[in-house]
Amino acid sequence: AQTVTQSQPEMSVQEAETVTLSCTYDTSESDYYLFWYKQPPSRQMILVIRQEAYKQQNATENRFSVNFQKAAKSFSLKISDSQLGDAAMYFCAYKPPGTYKYIFGTGTRLKVLA
Amino acid sequence: SQTIHQWPATLVQPVGSPLSLECTVEGTSNPNLYWYRQAAGRGLQLLFYSVGIGQISSEVPQNLSASRPQDRQFILSSKKLLLSDSGFYLCAWSYSQETQYFGPGTRLLVL
Numbered sequence: 001a002q003t004v005t006q007s008q009p010e011m012s013v014q015e016a017e018t019v020t021l022s023c024t025y026d027t028s029e030s031d032y033y034l035f036w037y038k039q040p041p042s043r044q045m046i047l048v049i050r051q052e053a054y055k056q057q058n059a060t061e062n063r064f065s066v067n068f069q070k071a072a073k074s075f076s077l078k079i080s081d082s083q084l085g086d087a088a089m090y091f092c093a094y095k096p097p098g099t100y101k102y103i104f105g106t107g108t109r110l111k112v113l114a
Numbered sequence: 115s116q117t118i119h120q121w122p123a124t125l126v127q128p129v130g131s132p133l134s135l136e137c138t139v140e141g142t143s144n145p146n147l148y149w150y151r152q153a154a155g156r157g158l159q160l161l162f163y164s165v166g167i168g169q170i171s172s173e174v175p176q177n178l179s180a181s182r183p184q185d186r187q188f189i190l191s192s193k194k195l196l197l198s199d200s201g202f203y204l205c206a207w208s209y210s211q212e213t214q215y216f217g218p219g220t221r222l223l224v225l
Binding site for chain 1: 135146151157158159163165171173202204206208212213214215216217218219221
């Protein structure tokens, strides 16, 4: 079965420091999509970053970047210069090809310390 | 640009009462639409998805149902709410099986 695992239920980072959130997934596919979503206290899910598996280059969006290791089936999120507003639940998600379903991890709660 | 709306934002309902949550998308045609439920502090549970008008796929058999009467409208319903139906309901849309975008959600409390 295709699964997404986020092994860190909770992480803390000092303001202005860098933190990395882990995500691994299980698939036999070669072409797929990966996503990181942020869920702040308002609980709306906000897309942070997306990666297409056929692209070698790691995706970057301002202070957010990913380390995509396809062979290892790893998709970690790095947040640089952490801000108080980054405090939220972060969900990793995997989209298999040819289906309409998205598979989500259980989330990592990120706390940012002032 | 595309926008997704959900209403109501918050709902408190007695056990056994009916439910209707609505989701609409603007700025796109023929989107794939989804209903998720999230218990407090938990992950997302996919309830239903739709790839077109009148086409509904159910992921979790329970007392909830979904309908898509128009291209950009997705409705989640129940005839009789249970306590276990309490949670946060998220509607989402995607296009061409790529990125999924979420609405602001509805908080449902069943008493």
